[in-house]
Structure formats: structure tokens, C-alpha cells
Amino acid sequence: METGFRKWIIVATIITSTIIELIDTTIVNVSINTMSGNLGAALEDTAWVITSYAIANVIIIPMTSFLAEKIGRKQYYIGSIVLFTVASALCGFSDNLWELVAFRFFQGIGGGALLSTSQSILFETFPAKERATASGIFSLGIIIGPSIGPVMGGYIVDNLSWQWIFYVNIPIGILAALLSYIYLKPTKKSDDGRSIDWPGIFLLAAGVGSLQVVLERGETDDWFSATYIIVLTTLSIISLTVLVWWELKTPFPVINLRVLKSATLSISAIMTFVLGFGLFSAVFVFPLYAQRIIGYSAFQTGTMLLPGTLMAAMISPFLGKMLQSGIRPQYLIILGFGMSAVFGYMMSGSNLETGSAYFFIPLVCRGLGAALLIVPLTALAVSELKPAEIPQGAALNNMMRQMGGSFGIALINTYIAHREANNRTALITHVTTSDPLTMMRQEILIRNFMAHGSTYLRAVQQSLGALENTVVKQSFLLSYMDAFFLLALLNACCIPLVLMTIKKREKAKAGKLTVPDAH
Structure with missing residues (x-):
């Protein structure tokens, strides 16, 4: 727990990081037409700029607890900010569509990690009795980010070039990384000798990644009329089924599904989905x-x-x-x-x-x-x-x-x-x-x-x-x-x-x- 000035600097840093991550889920939507023309790519192909970010987000989010424990929460958090910021710069420097899609994926890996790690740090910054207040503060980022993304995107596209959608993240990311380095408490990485759950990581990436592609691209390619949609749907069902079995069986899972024994968490998760x-x-x-x-x-x-x-x-x-x-x-x-x-x-x-x-x-x-x-x-x-x-x-x-x-x-x-x-x-x-x-x-x-x-x-x-x-x-x-x-x-x-x-x-x-x- 923190108090005074240090506490509120941490809060400001966490909220800023959450907002820039969620802004990037919607800021690109209004500039797809402009990107398509400037990069000489078809509109359907340019939509992969949105899809790749969403896939990376959903793959990394459930792994954040495991990775933060292995690397150390402070180190992992700062590393995620740096990855997000560097990938943002590389997105702006991209010369062709598939370069942009690749860098956007790495940006999503860094950004997705920020979301859950930010929430955990915020909860640790406040005492247990003030956790509801921490939730209220954290929700600012969740509400503001997706909503102001289209405003910022529209303004930037109308007045600057589409590259500035990514460049605006650079100064914010640098400031957030510096403040995190100065004010977050050092955390030790886990030295308990636990092996990395590589099968779990592979199954999670294959299952969730495939499902995300199906959801993002299904309507564009007429759902099950496309062979790759059928293949990815099958892969997703098999991978996620085996993932649940494996994570409940292995002693050191990448996703601890046992926490879902809490009825409150399970019901909340369903309502959060809605x-x-x-x-x-x-x-x-x-x-x-x-x-x-x-x-x-x-x-x-x-x-x-x-x-x-x-x-x-x-x-x-x-x-x-x-x-x-x-x-x-x-x-x-x-x-x-x-x-x-x-x-x-x-x-x-x-x-x-x-x-x-x-x-x-x-x-x-x-x-x-x-x-x-x-x-x-x-x-x-x-x-x-x-x-x-x-x-x-x-x-x-x-x-x-x-x-x-x-x-x-x-x-x-x-x-x-x-x-x-x-x-x-x-x-x-x-x-x-x-x-x-x-x-x-x-x-x-x-x-x-x-x-x-x-x-x-x-x-x-x-x-x-x-x-x-x-x-x-x-x-x-x-x-x-x-x-x-x-x-x-x-x-x-x-x-x-x-x-x-x-x-x-x-x-x-x-x-x-x-x-x-x-x-």
C-alpha cells in the first residue's frame, strides 16, 4: 500500500497507461479508409490492422498474472509499456500494410499486458477496504479509452497524417515508463523453480488466437463458406477444450482456472462478458x-x-x-x-x-x-x-x-x-x-x-x-x-x-x- 503523493502519482500513471491501451482499440477504426489508400491495399486487407491488435490483446491478457510473477510485476509492467511505445513508433514508420500488421500485433502484446497488470498494481496500491474506490478509478480508463479513440482518430486523420495515430503514444509511453521506474515498488521474480507451462501457452495462443480471427473476419469472408474459417473454428474448439483439461491438471498452469471456484468471480465474469x-x-x-x-x-x-x-x-x-x-x-x-x-x-x-x-x-x-x-x-x-x-x-x-x-x-x-x-x-x-x-x-x-x-x-x-x-x-x-x-x-x-x-x-x-x- 502507498500513501500521499507517491500513491496518486502511481494512480495517474496506471490510468494513463490503461487509457492509451484502450484508445488504440478504437482509434484506428476511423482511419482504415485513409490507410488503405496511402498503403495501396484493399480495404479488407487493411482491416487486419484492427484484427491483429485484438488477437494479441486477447492472447496476452489471461497470461499476464503468470508472466508478471515469473519476470517480476514492476519489470513486466515497464517492459510492456516500452514494447507498446516502440511498436507504436514502428507502426508509424511502416512502409507497407503487412509491416504495419506485424508491428500492430506487437503493440497489442504490450498493450494487453498493461490492462490486467495495471488493475493488479492499483489494487495493491489501495488497502482492501478501499478496493471499490480503486475499481472506480480503474474504470475511468475502461470508459474513456474506447470512447475518445474515434474522436482522436477523426481529428488526427482530418488534420494530420494517419501515422500520428501511433506517434501520439510515444511521449505518453516514455513518461509512463519513467514514472513507473521511479515510483513503483521493486518486485522480485518467482524463484521457486517452477517450470514454464509451454503447452498451456501454446494451447492458449492457438485457441484464443483462432477464435479471435474467426470473430473478426467471419462476416467479411461469409463465415463457413471460407475453408480457413472452418479450419480455425475446429482448431479453436479443440485447443480450448484441451487447454481447460491441461490447466486443471498441471500443477503450475499459465492460467489458474481454479480461481473460478469462486461463484462471485464466475458470475461476474459472465456479466462482464455481456x-x-x-x-x-x-x-x-x-x-x-x-x-x-x-x-x-x-x-x-x-x-x-x-x-x-x-x-x-x-x-x-x-x-x-x-x-x-x-x-x-x-x-x-x-x-x-x-x-x-x-x-x-x-x-x-x-x-x-x-x-x-x-x-x-x-x-x-x-x-x-x-x-x-x-x-x-x-x-x-x-x-x-x-x-x-x-x-x-x-x-x-x-x-x-x-x-x-x-x-x-x-x-x-x-x-x-x-x-x-x-x-x-x-x-x-x-x-x-x-x-x-x-x-x-x-x-x-x-x-x-x-x-x-x-x-x-x-x-x-x-x-x-x-x-x-x-x-x-x-x-x-x-x-x-x-x-x-x-x-x-x-x-x-x-x-x-x-x-x-x-x-x-x-x-x-x-x-x-x-x-x-x-x-
């Missing part, structure tokens, strides 16, 4: 909807996300204090799922004429809902673990959030594509020569095009093109509305699950109070 699904899906779907359907720029879209993010950041420390004072985390979790459901429901009611002012309330609900979920779930996950088990519990919980995000983005993307096809079919049945409204609209379009110099035949062709564009836009609009409604439904369905855990705990307490007297 949180990741909703959190990352919302940050993925809203920018696409705002830019593709309504026509906002990347910077405008990111700016709309800021009020909710800032409000969430403001309340997070207070939520930690509330938990510390004895408020049940389940009550905050229910409120969080409720506000996230309100976001999805309100967004599902918007349309092409909706102004930016309409989005203020649902986006604030999204931000507050995220804070109300992240803070209590982070605290709840490790609340019953022994100090030695906290790093592993935190790593597993963080992995579930990242995996939930990957599943969420993949499934929402697929859902939008399928709904677009169904909505188009439903709309096109009304756009026929036998429909009076369609014929009236076409006649107006023909007159308009002729008034601007087109011949009759040319105006007819242009009117058909305009009708087709309207159908396409309306199909996508309805598909995004369906996606938002699905997010609302998913969050609402989690509320009964949380209520069940409250009733279960109350039943357990009542049972203890009514134990019959032995006499």
Missing part, C-alpha cells in the same frame, strides 16, 4: 450509423460520444465510494443494464431526420450505464479472492470483457448484414409499377431531372437509380434500428439474472440465521 458485448458493440454500431446513414464526419461522431463519456468519468470515483460505504453492487448493476437498455431503445426510434440533439440523452445513458456496470463488476469480480489470486482473477475478468467485445462486434455486424437483406426484400415488394405512391415519386424525380437538363430517357434511368438509393439507405437504416433494439433487449434480459443472484444471497443469509439449535 458488458463487453454491449460496450464495444455500441461504440462500433453508433459511429457506423452516424457516418454511413446520417452523414456525420468521424470527428463529429466522436464529439457526440464525449458528453456521456465525461459524465461517466465524473461519477466513477463516487460509485467506488458508494460501494465502499456498503451499497450492494447488484443494485448499481441493475441500474447500469437498465440505462444501457434505454440507450438501445431510444436509438432504435431515431431516423434519417433525427438531429444531433436527439442523441444526447441516449448517449449519456450509454456512458452512465457503462460506468454503473464497470465499477461494481470490477470490484465484485475480485471481492472474494485471496490477495495472491487477485491478479489472475482480474486477468480472467478483463479477458471476458475483451472477448465479449469481440463476440459483440462480430455478431452485431452479421446481424446487421442479415437484417439488411430481409429489410430490402420487404421494402422492394412495395417499389413496383403497380404501387401508386412509387409511380408518383418516380414522376416527380423524372420532372426534376429533366428540369436540370436531362432527356426523358436519361431522367427515367436517373429516377430508377434514385429509387434504388432510397431503398438501400432505408434498408440499412432499419437494420441499424434492429441492431440497437437487439442491444436494448440483451441488456434488459440481464436484469432478471442479477435479481436472481440477489435472491440467492438473501436465501443463503436467511438459512444461516435460522439454523436450528443443537439442544
